[in-house]
Amino acid sequence: METSRRPDHEPAAPSPGGSPQVLAEPLLAGRTALVTGAASGIGRACAQALASAGAHVHVVDRSGEAAKSLAEEIGGTAWVVDLSDPAVVDTLPADADVVVNNAGIQHVAPVHEFPPDRFALIQRVMVETPFRILRRTLPGMYERGWGRVVNISSVHGLRASPYKSAYVTAKHALEGLSKVVALEAAEYGVTSNCVSPGYVRTPLVENQIADQARTHGISEADVVGRVMLERSAIKQLIEPADVAEAVLWLCGPRTGHITGTSLSMDGGWTAN
Numbered sequence: 621m622e623t624s625r626r627p628d629h630e631p632a633a634p635s636p637g638g639s640p641q642v643l644a645e646p647l648l649a650g651r652t653a654l655v656t657g658a659a660s661g662i663g664r665a666c667a668q669a670l671a672s673a674g675a676h677v678h679v680v681d682r683s684g685e686a687a688k689s690l691a692e693e694i695g696g697t698a699w700v701v702d703l704s705d706p707a708v709v710d711t712l713p714a715d716a717d718v719v720v721n722n723a724g725i726q727h728v729a730p731v732h733e734f735p736p737d738r739f740a741l742i743q744r745v746m747v748e749t750p751f752r753i754l755r756r757t758l759p760g761m762y763e764r765g766w767g768r769v770v771n772i773s774s775v776h777g778l779r780a781s782p783y784k785s786a787y788v789t790a791k792h793a794l795e796g797l798s799k800v801v802a803l804e805a806a807e808y809g810v811t812s813n814c815v816s817p818g819y820v821r822t823p824l825v826e827n828q829i830a831d832q833a834r835t836h837g838i839s840e841a842d843v844v845g846r847v848m849l850e851r852s853a854i855k856q857l858i859e860p861a862d863v864a865e866a867v868l869w870l871c872g873p874r875t876g877h878i879t880g881t882s883l884s885m886d887g888g889w890t891a892n
Contacts, residue, residue, distance in 0.1 A: 652715055658722065662860045663772075666864045681700065725745055767805070798814045870883070
């Protein structure tokens with residue numbers, strides 16, 4: 621069911637007669653959201669944003685203490701699981717109205733040196749798990765006639781970079797899965813989209829910055845500006861809260877016709 625909340629999140633103006641202002645119902649009041657990789661970075665920001673909009677958030681992460689702490693902070697529920705085990709998906713709740721597939725891992729190596737078991741692990745966490753979660757949650761969305769699937773992809777779901785064969789493959793696959801769900805789910809009032817950011821200021825990226833600075837003997841600022849953001853017109857890391865705001869917008873009342881898309885947040889990277 622669509623809410624009457626205005627898309628800019630501002631309360632309605634007072635009536636001409638000067639009667640007391642009535643605050644709009646929270647955007648996602650009564651809704652349930654499931655966010656994977658929710659204990660830090662983009663996932664944490666998404667969980668906080670969805671909770672602030674009124675959703676009950678299932679915080680899914682393998683980092684137990686961080687997941688529990690966040691769930692307590694936002695009034696959600698923590699699920700401490702390792703998503704590399706396909707069987708654990710069946711232990712997660714199936715009643716989510718909003719699913720944010722965010723969990724991901726990275727490994728950097730040339731293809732001829734890339735460990736096959738690591739390649740398979742990345743596909744399992746970043747492709748198979750989202751498929752299994754959607755296979756479990758979509759029937760409920762269909763029954764209720766409303767749902768929002770937001771897959772946290774990447775500029776690497778749209779463009780390739782060397783040494784990231786597993787990550788690029790997984791993000792391209794996630795983009796494809798998202799489009800298929802969009803086509804199948806449209807008649808049920810369910811949308812499916814990707815948000816595809818460039819480099820976001822997350823613990824994963826900050827660790828990469830430090831590692832590359834040591835490896836190449838350059839400053840961390842040079843790693844960001846000359847290496848990571850070389851192809852971006854905007855030479856700044858994206859903040860997790862900015863990605864979360866895009867996710868929240870896609871869950872709003874004016875986005876029911878936006879489906880099967882990839883919202884690029886790459887600072888102009890893909891404009892090249």
